Amino acid sequence: MSGPKTSRYTLTVEQRRVLAEQRKIEKRKAIAYENIKTNMKRLLKMKGIFHSDKTVALELKDRKGTDNGFFSKMTELDELINHVRSISENLSSDDVDYLEEISNKVGKHKIKANQLLEEITDISSKNEYELKMNLSSDIDKGNSTSFVDVVHTNKKSHVDEFREKICLELASLCKKEILSSEYKLKIEEIIEKFNNIADENFLKNYYSLTITPLIKQCNKILTDYTIYQKEFEKLYTEYRALCELYYFIPQKYQCTYQDITMLKKEIKRINDLITQQEEQKYISESLDEIMEEMGYSVLGSREITKKNGKHFHNELYSYAKGAAVNITYSSDGKITMELGGTDTSDRIPDENEAYILCQHMESFCKDFKEIEKQLLFKGIIVKERICLLPPTQDYAQIINTSEYNTDVDIEKVESKKQCREIKKLKLMRRE
Numbered sequence: 524m525s526g527p528k529t530s531r532y533t534l535t536v537e538q539r540r541v542l543a544e545q546r547k548i549e550k551r552k553a554i555a556y557e558n559i560k561t562n563m564k565r566l567l568k569m570k571g572i573f574h575s576d577k578t579v580a581l582e583l584k585d586r587k588g589t590d591n592g593f594f595s596k597m598t599e600l601d602e603l604i605n606h607v608r609s610i611s612e613n614l615s616s617d618d619v620d621y622l623e624e625i626s627n628k629v630g631k632h633k634i635k636a637n638q639l640l641e642e643i644t645d646i647s648s649k650n651e652y653e654l655k656m657n658l659s660s661d662i663d664k665g666n667s668t669s670f671v672d673v674v675h676t677n678k679k680s681h682v683d684e685f686r687e688k689i690c691l692e693l694a695s696l697c698k699k700e701i702l703s704s705e706y707k708l709k710i711e712e713i714i715e716k717f718n719n720i721a722d723e724n725f726l727k728n729y730y731s732l733t734i735t736p737l738i739k740q741c742n743k744i745l746t747d748y749t750i751y752q753k754e755f756e757k758l759y760t761e762y763r764a765l766c767e768l769y770y771f772i773p774q775k776y777q778c779t780y781q782d783i784t785m786l787k788k789e790i791k792r793i794n795d796l797i798t799q800q801e802e803q804k805y806i807s808e809s810l811d812e813i814m815e816e817m818g819y820s821v822l823g824s825r826e827i828t829k830k831n832g833k834h835f836h837n838e839l840y841s842y843a844k845g846a847a848v849n850i851t852y853s854s855d856g857k858i859t860m861e862l863g864g865t866d867t868s869d870r871i872p873d874e875n876e877a878y879i880l881c882q883h884m885e886s887f888c889k890d891f892k893e894i895e896k897q898l899l900f901k902g903i904i905v906k907e908r909i910c911l912l913p914p915t916q917d918y919a920q921i922i923n924t925s926e927y928n929t930d931v932d933i934e935k936v937e938s939k940k941q942c943r944e945i946k947k948l949k950l951m952r953r954e
Contacts, residue, residue: 526912538902823927845936864936884914
């Protein structure tokens with residue numbers, strides 16, 4: 524039974540549970556780190572949203588003696604962001620419970636920051652309106668003003684009022700953090716073009732054909748985000764954490780029902796793939812350990828990818844002088860063990876070499892049984908026995924060691940010198 528042996532191995536229920544628990548802990552840590560990083564990035568981004576609104580608030584306070592609480596809320600937001608930064612920077616703990624505790628704290632602070640963001644946005648809109656009214660009143664009285672945005676000193680026409688209303692609506696959309704930079708850039712370009720249209724008919728056509736569809740798209744995104752925000756953020760954080768942990772390139776997703784469905788499928792695909800890869804990795808590493816514990820030393824290895832995309836990894840182990848065991852790991856989970864003579868060229872063994880190799884095959888039979896016994900101790904069992912070929916000269920082969928990456932000198936098979944050594948090897952293995 525000791526010709527080439529090909530099998531598929533799998534894990535016991537208990538060993539699979541152990542690996543799953545290890546993956547679960549690593550995944551929890553990765554999600555906590557990703558959640559902290561993402562929320563911190565969002566918080567820092569908030570600080571730059573109200574740059575122009577500060578100018579409005581200062582002008583209004585100078586004119587009316589109030590900013591409607593704008594700078595008080597901004598100070599509160601800054602303090603909150605600085606606090607989150609202090610607890611989230613330089614995290615290096617492997618304690619998953621501690622990381623999740625920090626992640627939860629940051630998440631709660633982000634919710635508070637979002638509330639402040641909405642309050643500041645409302646105050647900013649109020650300030651802008653009050654300042655415009657104040658400036659209009661001053662203009663009507665013939666007073667001068669220093670505010671750079673005042674360009675009209677006469678009463679606005681209904682076209683100008685319509686243009687101002689639409690531009691204010693677009694400007695309000697532009698402040699929405701949820702909208703992507705692409706949408707915001709498009710809105711800014713449309714505002715500029717809309718302000719430069721003089722013809723009333725062209726203005727209304729441009730509004731109907733270009734602006735109205737854009738506003739609908741943006742409002743759809745905002746509405747979907749409100750509906751799906753919580754589920755999307757949880758899934759997207761998990762997805763990005765998995766990509767970071769397992770070296771995938773993350774793709775961009777939007778907060779929509781369709782993208783949430785796609786995210787669920789992608790997360791499942793990654794988890795299934797990693798589960799399979801880690802189980803196969805555990806099996807190959809366990810087999811390597813067993814071979815070395817049984818006295819086999821690694822002679823070399825190689826990687827092969829066929830034209831059909833199938834990948835093979837080979838490990839070459841010492842067995843006897845001029846003989847080695849080649850273990851082939853296939854990308855479909857098959858593991859093949861073959862014993863052969865060693866040389867630096869591709870050739871067929873001669874009659875003497877075939878006889879010697881056949882004796883080695885018979886001797887390797889006992890080792891193979893012990894290998895599978897040790898695999899069982901590590902929670903690895905046979906899933907499928909594909910073939911166990913007999914130790915006949917038909918399966919004698921020469922392994923071309925020049926095709927392997929090796930760091931040691933490998934002795935070539937020498938049939939004339941090895942009959943006595945074979946007898947000695949048999950005696951030693953019986954003992």
